[in-house]
Amino acid sequence: MQQAILFEIRCSHCAKVEVWGLERALRELVHAGRYRTQADFDPDMIRELFLIHADKIDCPKCGQKGLATCIAPYETWTWADEVCCERCGKIIPPERLAAVPGTTLCVQCQSALERGDPGDAVDYCPRCGQIMTLKPVSTGGITRYERVCPNCRPSNR
Numbered sequence: 698m699q700q701a702i703l704f705e706i707r708c709s710h711c712a713k714v715e716v717w718g719l720e721r722a723l724r725e726l727v728h729a730g731r732y733r734t735q736a737d738f739d740p741d742m743i744r745e746l747f748l749i750h751a752d753k754i755d756c757p758k759c760g761q762k763g764l765a766t767c768i769a770p771y772e773t774w775t776w777a778d779e780v781c782c783e784r785c786g787k788i789i790p791p792e793r794l795a796a797v798p799g800t801t802l803c804v805q806c807q808s809a810l811e812r813g814d815p816g817d818a819v820d821y822c823p824r825c826g827q828i829m830t831l832k833p834v835s836t837g838g839i840t841r842y843e844r845v846c847p848n849c850r851p852s853n854r
Contacts (some may be wrong), residue, residue, distance in 0.1 A: 702718070702719045702740060702744055702768065703716050703717065703719075703768070703780070703801070704716065704718075704722055704748075704751075704766045704767070705767050705768075706764045706765070706766045706774075707761065707764065707765045707766070708756035708758060708759060708761065708764055708765075709761075709763040709765055710756060710759050710761040710763060711756060711758050711759040713757070713758040713759070715755055715757070715781055716780045716781060717781060717783070718781075718782075718783035718801035719740055719743055719744070719783065719801075720784065720801070721781065721782035721783045722744075722747040723743050723747075725747075726732070726743070726746055726747060726750060726754070727821045727826045728754075728826075728828070729750065729754045729755070731746060731750040731754075731828055732746055733821075733823065733824070733825070733826045734815060734824065744768070745795065747766065748767075748768075750764060750766060751764045751765065751766040751846050752765070752837060753810060758853055780794060780801075780803070782802050782806050783801045783802060783804040783806075784802060784803075784806040784809075784810075785803060785805070785806055787803055789801075789802075789803050790803075790818070793833045793843065795848055798846045801836065805828060816833070822846035822848070823848055824849050825846060825848050825849055827846050827847060827848050827849075829844040829845060830845060830846075830847055831844060831845075832841070832844075832845045
């Protein structure tokens with residue numbers, strides 16, 4: 698089993714400190730326009746890109762750019778550290794961390810993942826990296842929804 702990659706992030710403006718998992722780092726890289734999603738997900742590449750571009754990512758507390766980051770090895774965690782869920786961003790309780798060492802998901806997100814529920818996972822445009830939106834499409838009295846990119850979608854839609 699591969700050990701989880703966790704990043705300790707620290708805001709240079711408000712001194713907020715959090716621990717993020719690989720999925721959260723990927724979401725922030727895409728949101729900052731530093732990575733385009735693709736089919737083959739390479740954890741080592743995401744790790745390197747996040748370490749290089751963390752200073753261009755917004756702080757979740759104050760919104761300022763300028764995060765400092767380092768790899769947070771599991772052995773250095775103390776139970777007082779706040780470890781955030783990779784999917785929802787909520788703090789994982791210390792009891793869960795003690796029961797399932799190295800976990801990066803809270804109980805609710807882990808359960809949803811095991812049920813096959815995508816939850817409120819954000820989809821990013823594979824072309825430009827923007828967050829996809831839902832657009833209603835009516836055909837024959839039935840309304841269905843499709844995901845479209847606000848930047849890349851054709852103007853005739």
